Amino acid sequence: MTILIVDDDESILTTLRVLLKSEGMSCIACRSPAEAVAAARREACQLALVDLNYVEDTTSGKEGLALIASLREVIEDLPIIAMTGWGTIGIAVEAMQRGAVDFVEKPWENNRLLSTIRTQLALRAAQGRERKLTAENALLRQQGSGGKLISRSAEMDQLLSMARRVAQSAMPILITGENGTGKSLLASYIHQHSSRATAPFISVNMGAISESTFESEMFGHTKGAYTDAKSERVGRVELADQGTLFLDEIANLPLTQQAKILRLLEERSYEKLGSSFTKHASVRFISATNANLDSLVAERNFRQDLLYRLNGVTLNMPALRQRREDILLLAEGFLQRACQHYNSPARAFSAGARAALENYAWPGNIRELQHVVERSVLLAQQAQIGEHDLQLDTRAAPVQSTDDEFDGMTLRHAEVALIRRSLARHDGNAAVAAKELGISRSALYRRLGKREPV
Numbered sequence: 001m002t003i004l005i006v007d008d009d010e011s012i013l014t015t016l017r018v019l020l021k022s023e024g025m026s027c028i029a030c031r032s033p034a035e036a037v038a039a040a041r042r043e044a045c046q047l048a049l050v051d052l053n054y055v056e057d058t059t060s061g062k063e064g065l066a067l068i069a070s071l072r073e074v075i076e077d078l079p080i081i082a083m084t085g086w087g088t089i090g091i092a093v094e095a096m097q098r099g100a101v102d103f104v105e106k107p108w109e110n111n112r113l114l115s116t117i118r119t120q121l122a123l124r125a126a127q128g129r130e131r132k133l134t135a136e137n138a139l140l141r142q143q144g145s146g147g148k149l150i151s152r153s154a155e156m157d158q159l160l161s162m163a164r165r166v167a168q169s170a171m172p173i174l175i176t177g178e179n180g181t182g183k184s185l186l187a188s189y190i191h192q193h194s195s196r197a198t199a200p201f202i203s204v205n206m207g208a209i210s211e212s213t214f215e216s217e218m219f220g221h222t223k224g225a226y227t228d229a230k231s232e233r234v235g236r237v238e239l240a241d242q243g244t245l246f247l248d249e250i251a252n253l254p255l256t257q258q259a260k261i262l263r264l265l266e267e268r269s270y271e272k273l274g275s276s277f278t279k280h281a282s283v284r285f286i287s288a289t290n291a292n293l294d295s296l297v298a299e300r301n302f303r304q305d306l307l308y309r310l311n312g313v314t315l316n317m318p319a320l321r322q323r324r325e326d327i328l329l330l331a332e333g334f335l336q337r338a339c340q341h342y343n344s345p346a347r348a349f350s351a352g353a354r355a356a357l358e359n360y361a362w363p364g365n366i367r368e369l370q371h372v373v374e375r376s377v378l379l380a381q382q383a384q385i386g387e388h389d390l391q392l393d394t395r396a397a398p399v400q401s402t403d404d405e406f407d408g409m410t411l412r413h414a415e416v417a418l419i420r421r422s423l424a425r426h427d428g429n430a431a432v433a434a435k436e437l438g439i440s441r442s443a444l445y446r447r448l449g450k451r452e453p454v
């Protein structure tokens with residue numbers, strides 16, 4: 001276990017080094033923020049202990065706060081504990097808002113400091129395991145065993161009844177809606193309510209396949225089709241035969257590949273890479289996007305004929321803030337699931353926590369709600385999860401003004417505005433903003449139309 005410690009006071013570094021060593025942990029000691037960022041880039045560390053004040057400015061905590069943001073950029077999930085002088089609780093709170101997971105006041109009490117470090121290390125390990133489980137679940141979902149769709153709002157009742165009706169037809173379905181609203185889950189729900197339910201549900205993220213492997217991923221290849229093709233490969237289309245092919249993030253499909261998907265939709269036929277033999281697939285198409293495809297067509301970034309083929313029926317997933325009735329039901333569902341995963345005493349939300357959940361704007365929708373609940377279950381020390389345990393960013397714009405501001409905007413523009421707002425709130429820290437919005441950092445850059453810095 002390696003801990004990064006940052007303080008410009010040599011005696012503090014020495015004391016911490018001795019203390020942590022006695023607990024079997026090794027240290028990287030740094031005397032300045034610049035040194036710390038360089039060390040984090042160079043060496044693997046599992047936690048950082050960061051002083052907030054440095055020589056240039058000994059009271060405002062500015063340098064320490066900036067350091068927290070920089071470390072987060074280098075290691076996205078690094079737990080950072082802030083160290084503050086006596087009577088500077090305000091700065092400590094700001095540190096937590098910038099992404100520190102906890103703080104200790106100097107002079108610290110050894111046992112309390114060690115227990116804080118141990119808790120954060122255990123939390124990080126649990127989150128790592130959770131990420132692995134999520135990835136496994138996502139894979140399982142691809143095989144058609146999607147999680148249960150929870151809802152009780154009138155908006156969702158209406159949408160699901162429409163979905164069940166169109167599920168019976170062979171019509172292609174386009175699902176639109178903001179990130180994290182449950183578009184993938186709805187696609188799997190439609191599959192389960194169709195006559196193809198016993199056949200595979202195969203999901204493909206169109207933004208995630210590189211241009212060079214697109215054809216081989218989608219259509220497969222023959223042995224020897226290219227230098228590295230050591231054996232024959234079954235493509236996703238073939239896997240989905242008799243079942244459903246879910247084309248997720250369809251707006252991210254490059255123009256060059258749109259023609260190939262169009263042909264598949266029109267003729268249900270394709271060729272494996274390296275073969276001239278035309279194959280046919282009986283596939284039901286469902287696609288999803290959070291972009292405004294009409295605007296993309298107008299900008300000539302998306303083929304109109306492909307759009308016509310994809311949206312036999314369009315289903316729009318409402319944002320979570322437009323179906324507030326579902327919030328608590330979903331939160332309870334995630335709470336139960338998380339309680340089974342983690343060994344946590346948490347069992348229920350307090351009245352204050354319930355109100356806070358219902359009043360929050362949820363820019364990252366259900367994915368964000370899921371993260372918030374899981375984090376609070378992990379952090380909870382008692383049976384009731386309090387409002388504070390949720391760590392909701394109460395500085396987020398109130399719901400009313402959010403909605404007004406977005407009136408008349410296209411979905412795409414509103415999304416960009418939300419991302420910009422979140423970035424501004426976190427001083428341009430893309431990793432923290434992405435986490436808040438419940439999307440990946442690369443998805444954030446993609447949505448801003450920018451290249452992700454390496």
Ligand SMILES: Nc1ncnc2c1ncn2[C@@H]1O[C@H](COP(=O)(O)OP(=O)(O)OP(=O)(O)O)[C@@H](O)[C@H]1O
Pocket residue numbers: 147148149150151177178179180181182183184185186288290330366367370439
């Ligand atoms: N109604 C629901 N009931 C239970 N879980 C849900 C519901 N809707 C969404 N979720 C969960 O929220 C997370 C996000 O859902 P999903 O991936 O389907 O959203 P999405 O709209 O496809 O997101 P993106 O556009 O970012 O791909 C998933 O973990 C999903 O299981």
